[in-house]
Amino acid sequence: MTSSGNWQAPEGIPDKLIIDGNWIASNSKDSTESIDPATGTAFVSVQLGNANDVDHAVESSKRALKSDWRGATPVQRSRILARTAALIRRDAEVLARVETLDSGKPIREARGDVETAAGYFEYYAGIADKLQGDSIPLGPDFMSFTLHEPVGVTAHIIPWNFPLVTTARGAAPALAAGNTCVIKPALITSLTALMLANILKEAGLPDGVYNVVTGRGSEVGDHLTSHPDVAHVTFTGSVTTGISVMKSAADTIASTTMELGGKSPVVVLCDANIDAAVEGTMKAIFMNAGQVCSSGSRLVIERAVHAEMMEKLVEKAGDLQMGHGLDDADLGPLVSKNQQKTVSSYVDDARARGCSIVVGGNAQGPSDMGLENGFFMQPTIIDDLSQSDRLVQEEIFGPVLAVQIVDSAEEAIEAANNTPFGLCGGIYTGDVTKALRFAREMEAGQIFINQYFAGGIPTPFGGVKNSGFGREKGLAALASYYQVKCITARI
Secondary structure (H helix, E strand, C coil), rough: CCCCCCCCCCCCCCCCCCEEEEEEEECCCEEEEECCCCCCCCEEEEEECCHHHHHHHHHHHHHHHCCHHCCCCCCHHHHHHHHHHHHHHCCCHHHHHHHHHCCCHHHHHHHHHHHHHHHHHHHHHHHHHHHCCCCCCCCEEEEEEEEEEECCCEECCCCCCHHHHHHHHHHHHHHHEEEEEEEECCCCCHHHHHHHHHHHHHHCCCCCEEEECCHHHHHHHHHHHHCCCCCCEEECHHHHHHHHHHHHHCCCEEEEEEEECCEEEEEEEECCCCCHHHHHHHHHHHHHHCCCCCCCCCEEEEEHHHHHHHHHHHHHHHCEEEHHHHCCCCEECCCCCCHHHHHHHHHHHHHHHHCCEEHHEEEECCCCHHHCCCCCEEEEEEEEHHHCEEEEECCCCCCCCEEEECCHHHHHHHHCCCEEECCCCECCCCCHHHHHHHHCCCCCCEECCCCCCCCCCCCCCCCCCCCCEEECEEEEEHHCCEEEEEEEEEC
């Protein structure tokens, strides 16, 4: 792969907090540097908020909820969201470039993320004026009906792997239902959530409806999730942090949506189209360098087709070229030095235990491109692991595929379910009965048949077991952002 070396950041990237429609300096007077993961060098600094900034943001959102935003009609909300979608598409290239520099992902993936973010605002724009209640038949002497009312100020704790998409995924339905938002982006990938504030303002969103407070989880996140004026918390991240968030929210009786970890299986049965299964598995584990909650990080394969599939899979994985995301490399870096250390420690441990690393296994950037200081991890496949192996049971969050061999469809279902997680599951088979039996028996929120990462904005997304609860995306997401009021009158 040839490097362009054109890795400069666009001008005008915001570096302050956005509260009540204004760009303001943080109370802490502290800042952090955003690092390009491919080079390991800083390209912009961002101010870090603190508890005082959170209080300011929540008060702003609370005030906007009771004034300008409450007075907006559903049609007006719909039009603002639709304009937002159009403006995101107008600014798509600069947003994608910043997302790539901030997170490391290939530019094609960042462009896809930007389009998806626009799609969320477009989708919920079409719903904002259709959130209607029900009429309840109680007989001739009563009239009873329900209203859908916003829950209030909503807090959104955003992960570092999909910064813009996850912000849009939560903010769009929250705004459609008439709520206000306080966004706490991940410390290391906060830029596009800030840039979205300018777009929303240009689209006509009143000041205070969308606030962004950057900062550390211990200072900003903890205070936001325990704030007495926050009515709902939407969180995407690790199981450990999610438990802490739930505990904080419980103290103020705030509701929560939890999208947590995953260790999702791609099951390949002996009657599958092997070429399609190889392509699906490659996408499932190597998209965004494996830093996807719903990635197919386990391959559960019937023994009869194991050798054939592994030969093809290893060849394709070995051909992937690492490089800078702005050069649209096959595989970009991991998001940070810490993440690189975490992922490589799993592989090093597997190597020390004598596990079969059939491709990859090294954490080293391509020196011929000047990226030797980047946070890279080779695409890695580790074969023939036992069900109890930590590579099978624990979320690695990197381009590392754990392979399990089974002898029947029934054993495949048992293996697929035998982890603490339940976010996704995929199956490749030519037998529709086996596919549907897997879909019924698999303990997960999303099931993919003869494909992976299927669905889209309209399809509900969320997990079971340690993968969380509640649903993002589609109509199901709106349930978190409105409360049902029932009114009954004697007539």
